[in-house]
Amino acid sequence: MNDEPSRPTLAVVADAASVSVSTASKVLNGKSDVSDATRQRVERALESLGYSRRGDPRPHGELIEVVFERLGPWAVELLKGVEAVARQQGISTVVTIGGTFDAQPESWIDAVMRRQPLGVILVFSTLSDREKRQLRTRNIPFVVVDPAGDPDPDLPTIGSANWDGGLMATRHLIELGHTRIGTICGPPSLRNARARLAGYRSAHESAAIDIDPSLIVPGDFSVEAGRRGVDQLLALDVAPTAIFAQSDLEALGAYRALQSRGVRIPHDISVIGYDDLPMAELASPALTTIRQPLEEIASAATRLILRLRAAGPVRNIRTELATTLVVRESTAVARPVR
Amino acid sequence: MNDEPSRPTLAVVADAASVSVSTASKVLNGKSDVSDATRQRVERALESLGYSRRGDPRPHGELIEVVFERLGPWAVELLKGVEAVARQQGISTVVTIGGTFDAQPESWIDAVMRRQPLGVILVFSTLSDREKRQLRTRNIPFVVVDPAGDPDPDLPTIGSANWDGGLMATRHLIELGHTRIGTICGPPSLRNARARLAGYRSAHESAAIDIDPSLIVPGDFSVEAGRRGVDQLLALDVAPTAIFAQSDLEALGAYRALQSRGVRIPHDISVIGYDDLPMAELASPALTTIRQPLEEIASAATRLILRLRAAGPVRNIRTELATTLVVRESTAVARPVR
Numbered sequence: 212m213n214d215e216p217s218r219p220t221l222a223v224v225a226d227a228a229s230v231s232v233s234t235a236s237k238v239l240n241g242k243s244d245v246s247d248a249t250r251q252r253v254e255r256a257l258e259s260l261g262y263s264r265r266g267d268p269r270p271h272g273e274l275i276e277v278v279f280e281r282l283g284p285w286a287v288e289l290l291k292g293v294e295a296v297a298r299q300q301g302i303s304t305v306v307t308i309g310g311t312f313d314a315q316p317e318s319w320i321d322a323v324m325r326r327q328p329l330g331v332i333l334v335f336s337t338l339s340d341r342e343k344r345q346l347r348t349r350n351i352p353f354v355v356v357d358p359a360g361d362p363d364p365d366l367p368t369i370g371s372a373n374w375d376g377g378l379m380a381t382r383h384l385i386e387l388g389h390t391r392i393g394t395i396c397g398p399p400s401l402r403n404a405r406a407r408l409a410g411y412r413s414a415h416e417s418a419a420i421d422i423d424p425s426l427i428v429p430g431d432f433s434v435e436a437g438r439r440g441v442d443q444l445l446a447l448d449v450a451p452t453a454i455f456a457q458s459d460l461e462a463l464g465a466y467r468a469l470q471s472r473g474v475r476i477p478h479d480i481s482v483i484g485y486d487d488l489p490m491a492e493l494a495s496p497a498l499t500t501i502r503q504p505l506e507e508i509a510s511a512a513t514r515l516i517l518r519l520r521a522a523g524p525v526r527n528i529r530t531e532l533a534t535t536l537v538v539r540e541s542t543a544v545a546r547p548v549r
Numbered sequence: 550m551n552d553e554p555s556r557p558t559l560a561v562v563a564d565a566a567s568v569s570v571s572t573a574s575k576v577l578n579g580k581s582d583v584s585d586a587t588r589q590r591v592e593r594a595l596e597s598l599g600y601s602r603r604g605d606p607r608p609h610g611e612l613i614e615v616v617f618e619r620l621g622p623w624a625v626e627l628l629k630g631v632e633a634v635a636r637q638q639g640i641s642t643v644v645t646i647g648g649t650f651d652a653q654p655e656s657w658i659d660a661v662m663r664r665q666p667l668g669v670i671l672v673f674s675t676l677s678d679r680e681k682r683q684l685r686t687r688n689i690p691f692v693v694v695d696p697a698g699d700p701d702p703d704l705p706t707i708g709s710a711n712w713d714g715g716l717m718a719t720r721h722l723i724e725l726g727h728t729r730i731g732t733i734c735g736p737p738s739l740r741n742a743r744a745r746l747a748g749y750r751s752a753h754e755s756a757a758i759d760i761d762p763s764l765i766v767p768g769d770f771s772v773e774a775g776r777r778g779v780d781q782l783l784a785l786d787v788a789p790t791a792i793f794a795q796s797d798l799e800a801l802g803a804y805r806a807l808q809s810r811g812v813r814i815p816h817d818i819s820v821i822g823y824d825d826l827p828m829a830e831l832a833s834p835a836l837t838t839i840r841q842p843l844e845e846i847a848s849a850a851t852r853l854i855l856r857l858r859a860a861g862p863v864r865n866i867r868t869e870l871a872t873t874l875v876v877r878e879s880t881a882v883a884r885p886v887r
Contacts, residue, residue, distance in 0.1 A: 274641070274643075282625045282628060282629055283625070284622070284625065284827055286624075286625050286628070287620045287621070287622065287624050287625060290620060290624070290644055291620055291646065294644060294645065294646050295646075298645070298646075298660070301660070301663070303612070303643045303645075303660070303664055304643060304644050304645070305612075305641045305642060305643055305644075306628060306632060306642050306643075306644050307632065307636070307641075307642070308629070308632050308633075308636070322636070322639070322641070325639075326641055434831060460831070463831045463832075463833070466833045467833040467834075467835075470833045470834075471833070471834075489622055489828070490827070490828035490831055493772060493798070493801045493828055493832075494801075494831075494832070494833075495801070495804045495805040495808045495809070495832075495833075496805075496808075497805075
C-alpha cells in the first residue's frame with residue numbers, strides 16, 4: 212500500500228507550503244534549522260494533503276522507542292516487557308523521557324523523527340493532536356500504554372481492566388465481612404480512576420450493600436492524597452473498617468496516617484491498594500493490592516507495534532489485559548463496626 | 550591516534566586466524582553466522598594482535614547503551630541520569646538487560662557489537678575478561694557503574710563513597726546517643742559491602758566505642774536478610790537500640806520483623822538504611838538512610854563515555870561521588886539500654 216498513486220509526493224507538499232523540497236524534507240525529518248513559521252506551514256501541508264512517508268528508510272537501524280512522560284516506579288516493569296520482545300527480534304530499545312522536553316534542546320517528538328524508529332510506545336496520559344499528526348505523517352506506528360486520560364477512539368491503546376480491578380478489590384473486602392468500606396479515589400479526569408470507582412460501586416450493588424457517599428473521598432493517586440483521605444475517613448461519625456486506596460501510593464500514604472495514629476493494619480482497619488508496585492510487597496504489613504500486568508502490557512504493546520509495522524495503520528485498537536488480586540497481609544476479616 | 554601505522558588491519562587478523570576477511574569482519578561485528586570455534590579463533594587473533602577498530606562507523610547512529618545485569622528499583626534513577634546527558638547531545642539511550650541473555654537468541658555483547666554504540670554503561674557487578682576484550686577490540690568505550698565486585702584497576706568505574714556512607718550512618722546513630730548499634734551486612738564478596746562495614750567500625754573508633762562483635766550480623770542486601778538480621782539481633786542478651794541496615798531492602802525487612810513483634814520504630818529501636826531507593830521515603834515510618842546519588846552517577850558515567858570517545862582509551866579511572874545522610878522518621882534519640 213506504500214505506492215498508492217493517489218498519495219502526494221513530498222514535492223507536492225513543498226509546493227503547497229511554498230517551500231523547497233529540501234526544506235519540506237528537513238521538517239519531515241525533524242531537522243532543527245527551519246523557522247517555526249515554515250515548520251508549521253509544512254506541517255499543515257503534510258496533514259491537509261494526507262502525506263505519509265513511502266517505504267521505510269530506517270537510517271538508524273532497528274529501534275523501538277519507549278517515550279515516558281516521566282519515569283516512575285512503574286517504568287522498570289514496562290521496560291522489562293518491551294526489552295524482552297524487542298531483544299528477541301534483534302531490535303534495540305530506546306528510552307526517551309518526554310515530559311522533560313521543556314528543558315531539552317529538542318522535543319521528544321523531534322528526537323523520535325530524527326531516529327525514525329520502527330515504532331513508538333507512549334507512556335503518556337495525553338497526546339496532543341499535533342504530536343499524533345507528526346507521528347502519522349512520518350508513518351511511525353505508535354501505541355499508547357495504560358492511557359490515563361480519555362484517548363480518542365483512533366488511538367491504539369493497551370491498558371489493564373480498571374473496572375474489574377476496582378470490583379475485585381472491593382469484593383475481596385466484602386467477602387471478608389466488611390460492609391463499611393472507604394475508598395480514596397484518583398483524579399476524576401482520568402478514565403482509569405473513574406473505572407476503578409465504578410468497580411467499587413458495582414461490587415456494593417451485587418452484594419446489595421448501600422454505599423454511604425461520605426465513604427468516597429477524593430484523591431489524585433499520590434501518597435499525600437492517601438494521608439488526607441484517612442484523615443477524612445477517620446473523622447466520620449462511623450469510621451470504615453476497610454479502605455480501598457485506588458493506587459499503591461495512596462495506600463502507602465494511608466499506612467502512614469493510620470500507623471502514626473496507632474491504628475493497626477489489618478487488625479483495626481484493612482487496606483487494599485491498586486497497581487502492585489515493587490514497594491507494595493515491601494511495605495509492612497505487605498500490601499494486598501490489585502496487580503496491573505505492566506510487563507505484559509509493555510510486551511503486548513511492542514508486539515502490536517510490530518504488527519502495525521507489518522499491516523500498516525490500524526484504527527480503533529483497544530486492548531485491556533486482566534488485573535489480578537494479590538492477597539498479602541494488609542486485609543483481614545472485619546471486626547464489629549466501632 | 551586512529552591511524553597509527555603499527556596497528557594491524559583486519560586482513561592481518563583474518564590471516565592470523567586463517568579465515569577470510571569477511572569472516573573476521575562478521576566476528577568483529579557480532580554477526581551470528583559464524584561457528585563458535587571460528588569465532589573464538591578470530592577473537593584470540595583480535596586480542597593477541599591488539600586489533601582495534603579504526604574510525605567510527607556508527608552504522609546505527611548516535612547511540613549510548615546502558616546494559617543492566619538486571620532491572621531493579623535503582624534502574625529508574627540511573628536511566629534518568631543517562632538520558633538527561635545523552636538527550637542534551639542528541640544521542641539516543643538504548644537499554645539492554647544483560648542478565649537475561651541466557652534466554653535470548655544473542656548475548657547482550659553481541660547485540661552491542663551489532664549496534665556499535667558510542668559507548669556502553671555497564672550496571673554490572675562483574676564483567677568477564679572475554680567481555681572486556683570484545684568491547685576493547687571493537688573500540689567501544691565502556692564504564693562500569695557502582696561496581697559491586699572488585700573491579701580490575703584497568704576498568705573505568707563510577708560509584709559512590711561507600712566507606713563515607715557507612716561512617717555517616719553510624720555516626721548519626723552515635724550522635725543520637727546510641728552506643729549499642731547492630732548492623733546487618735552485605736555480601737562480604739562485594740567491596741561496597743566491605744567498605745560500608747569498615748565505615749561502621751571507623752565511626753565507633755572515632756567515638757571510642759568498643760564494638761560487641763555479636764552486633765555485626767551477616768546479610769546479602771535482601772529483605773529476607775533484614776528479617777533474619779533482626780531475629781539474630783533481638784536474640785542477644787542485650788538487644789541493640791539502633792540498627793544500621795546496609796541496604797534499604799534490608800532495612801525494610803528489618804521493619805517487617807520489628808513491627809510484627811510490636812517493636813516501635815524509632816521509639817524502641819532506631820533503623821537507618823542505605824541507598825535511598827524510592828520506597829525508603831514511602832515506608833512508614835519514612836526511612837532515614839544514606840543516599841547514593843544514582844542519577845548523578847549515571848550522568849557522570851555518560852559524560853565519561855563521551856570523554857573516552859574523544860580522548861581514546863584511558864586506564865585507571867575511578868570516580869566516587871559523595872553519599873549523603875537523609876534524616877527522616879526512623880531514627881531517634883537513644884533510650885536506656887533494656
